[in-house]
Amino acid sequence: MHGLTPSQTIGPYWHIIEHPEWADLTRFGAKGERITLSGRILDGDGAPVADAAVEIWQADPPASELFPGFGRSRTDAEGTFRFITLKPGPVPGRGNVQQAPHLAMAIFARGLLKPLFTRVYFAGEPANETDPLLNQIEDPLRRASLIAQPAGQDGFVIDIHLQGARETVFLDI
Amino acid sequence: MTALAPLRPIPPEADPPYDAPAYRSTEKRHPTHKLLPWVHTVTELTGPHFSPARFPATTDLSVVNGKQALGERIIVAGKVMDENGRPVPNTMIEIWQANAAGRYHHPNDQHDAPLDPNFRGEGRVFTNEAGEYRFISIKPGRYPWRNHPNAWRPHHIHFSLFGSGFAARLITQMYFPGDPLLPLDPIFLAVPDAAARERLIARFDLSLTEPEWALGFRFDFVLRGKAATPMEHP
Ligand SMILES: [Fe+2]
Numbered sequence: 349m350h351g352l353t354p355s356q357t358i359g360p361y362w363h364i365i366e367h368p369e370w371a372d373l374t375r376f377g378a379k380g381e382r383i384t385l386s387g388r389i390l391d392g393d394g395a396p397v398a399d400a401a402v403e404i405w406q407a408d409p410p411a412s413e414l415f416p417g418f419g420r421s422r423t424d425a426e427g428t429f430r431f432i433t434l435k436p437g438p439v440p441g442r443g444n445v446q447q448a449p450h451l452a453m454a455i456f457a458r459g460l461l462k463p464l465f466t467r468v469y470f471a472g473e474p475a476n477e478t479d480p481l482l483n484q485i486e487d488p489l490r491r492a493s494l495i496a497q498p499a500g501q502d503g504f505v506i507d508i509h510l511q512g513a514r515e516t517v518f519l520d521i
Numbered sequence: 522m523t524a525l526a527p528l529r530p531i532p533p534e535a536d537p538p539y540d541a542p543a544y545r546s547t548e549k550r551h552p553t554h555k556l557l558p559w560v561h562t563v564t565e566l567t568g569p570h571f572s573p574a575r576f577p578a579t580t581d582l583s584v585v586n587g588k589q590a591l592g593e594r595i596i597v598a599g600k601v602m603d604e605n606g607r608p609v610p611n612t613m614i615e616i617w618q619a620n621a622a623g624r625y626h627h628p629n630d631q632h633d634a635p636l637d638p639n640f641r642g643e644g645r646v647f648t649n650e651a652g653e654y655r656f657i658s659i660k661p662g663r664y665p666w667r668n669h670p671n672a673w674r675p676h677h678i679h680f681s682l683f684g685s686g687f688a689a690r691l692i693t694q695m696y697f698p699g700d701p702l703l704p705l706d707p708i709f710l711a712v713p714d715a716a717a718r719e720r721l722i723a724r725f726d727l728s729l730t731e732p733e734w735a736l737g738f739r740f741d742f743v744l745r746g747k748a749a750t751p752m753e754h755p
Contacts, residue, residue: 349745350604351720352535354712356694357544359679361625364617364643392549399629403689407563410560412571418569439561442525452564452687459546461537461711463690467564481559490554510550521565521688 357461360399362456362469364421373404373433380434383504384467385496388427389455392511400457404468408449410438414448426489440502441480448475448482455508465519468506469495481519490517527561528606528688534714545668549623565688571613573647582616582644582658590640592621592659594735597695597723600652601682603746608652614742615681616644616656623662632664657735663702675702675709684744695740696722696730 369375374382385404389397400423411417421429433451441447454463470478471478476482476495485491493516496504508516539551551567559565583590601609619625619642622634626641642660648654658678668671676697683690696703703722712718720743729737 350602350606352532352745353720353741354535354606354717355537355690355691356679356708356712357546358681358692359694360629361619361627362617362679364625364627364641365615365645365681372544392553395549397550405564405568405692406569411567417555419646439563442560447562447564450564454687454690456523456692457550459544459548461541461544461547461708462541463692464539464552465688466752481557484557484559509611511553515552515556518552518556519559521541521559521561 357458358456358462359402359461360458362401365436366401366420366422368422370472371419371429371431373416373419373431374484376411376414376416376463378409378434380409382432382502383435384430385451385506386430386503387496387506387508389423389429389457389508390427390510396423396425397510398456399426399429399431400421400427400455402429403454403456404431404433405454406433406436406450407439409434438475446475446478448473450479453508455510465521466509466516466520467494467510470504471497473493479513485517489514493517522679525561525566526749527566527667528745529554529684529748531745534715535712535749537711537713541707541711546709561686561688562607563731564700566686568683568685568689568738570686571683576613579644579647580656582618582642582656584639585639588639590620590659591637592640592662594657595660596655596729596731596735597656598655598677598729598737598741599739599741600651601648601654601742601744602652603685603689603721603744605611605746608648609684609744610648610650610652612648612683614646614648614654616658616678618658618661618678620665621659621662623664634662650745668707673701673702673705673728675706680742682744686745689745691742691744697738698722699723706731
């Protein structure tokens with residue numbers, strides 16, 4: 349066994365490696381149900397986190413030459429991130445269980461010594477009722493923290509609260 | 522039945538906490554609820570692949586537009602492997618750092634130290650089939666920050682790696698041997714175990730050093746690897 353390399357914060361200057369176009373997962377020409385996913389990252393005081401790197405990864409549609417499956421967005425002065433992607437379908441879970449359509453999200457920022465992992469589900473999906481991860485969360489408010497709400501024609505919105513009464517459910521993965 | 526083996530849990534000694542009071546920026550940004558335990562599925566066990574054709578490599582950070590950056594030229598090389606010792610081939614490594622004076626090419630960096638027109642501090646390299654990488658840069662300078670009175674960050678280079686799946690994602694910092702700022706740095710010290718902290722420090726390596734040209738430093742990355750026996754969620 350080799351000892352793991354520990355995580356360290358991304359810090360405030362990660363934009364040196366930023367490529368803003370990475371926030372558009374359809375930029376290579378992928379076809380499908382195009383959606384925008386946006387939201388704000390807020391700290392324990394409700395103040396915007398303006399220097400975060402927000403990353404998404406989705407196992408569906410499968411990554412290909414046309415669809416990277418991965419995106420990265422900065423947060424702006426209001427703490428807002430914004431992605432363009434394809435709406436995921438259901439994904440196989442462990443055993444014979446299906447998982448409801450979702451994205452994995454990782455949040456990196458100054459003040460985070462390691463990423464915060466969460467998931468984004470979509471309101472109105474019948475499969476949410478039987479999703480094994482969502483069903484582990486008993487508190488309805490906490491459960492709702494993982495579900496993006498429709499906004500506008502093809503938009504979904506989800507705010508991420510790092511701390512406090514409305515704290516988002518983060519995953520121990 | 523999916524038989525995907527989950528990744529090993531991160532050992533506590535190598536795991537900096539979210540709440541690290543000595544690093545003040547963690548105060549309002551750390552979660553207070555217990556994290557939700559979750560056994561890895563295809564979502565966590567797969568991740569992005571970057572090809573050098575679409576994401577071209579920049580393996581020499583020390584030259585911009587044919588002009589040489591100021592500072593001490595260095596070569597950084599090593600291996601990317603997983604905890605099981607398996608090399609991670611053809612994987613992308615993102616690199617960013619301050620210039621020799623300790624200033625980032627970034628609008629928010631207001632440190633009163635000179636910018637270098639021949640240094641941007643941005644790079645991207647790929648491992649080969651054996652998991653090896655190598656790049657050329659200049660030794661980044663140390664810089665003050667406002668965490669506490671007279672706070673200075675040690676020499677460091679920032680790295681981002683993707684590994685085998687999204688749960689293996691790693692963003693970290695590489696430090697340099699013998700830096701007297703290391704025992705004073707709350708970010709470095711947030712890693713609980715001294716042996717794990719040592720793994721963040723590169724080794725000077727004369728065999729990587731090129732005579733009359735650049736000093737060599739060796740730094741290996743170890744990413745999360747799969748557990749030996751697949752565990753199934755009950
Ligand atoms: Fe830094």
